[in-house]
Amino acid sequence: MFAIITVTGADHTGxxxxxxxxxxxxxxxxVDVxxxxxxKWFTMILRVExxxxxxxxxxLQDALDEVGTQQSLVIRVQSEALFSAVNEI
Structure with missing residues (x-):
């Protein structure tokens, strides 16, 4: 499956x-990033498979929630189909 991951938070090393x-x-x-x-704000969007x-x-969201907690980030994972449907409305 394809998914969209968004990462946001204060910029820092790592x-x-x-x-x-x-x-x-x-x-x-x-697949794309x-x-x-x-x-001072970092934003990253990834398309993954x-x-x-x-x-x-x-x-996958649980694993990235751990990273988000450790790095003080907000990380969200959505299926690409859901992401596309929501953003087409």
């Missing part, structure tokens, strides 16, 4: 490393 390391450990492939800094029969989206 954000990209923490998020992408967790994704690699879960065998989640990053965009990141930007707005003053993974096997939901092996890694349910809720388990």
């Amino acid at each position: 954000i990209i490393a923490a998020v992408t390391t967790t994704l690699a450990e879960k065998d989640v492939n990053i 965009s990141q930007t800094l707005m003053d 993974f096997d939901e029969t092996v890694l349910p989206i809720a388990r």
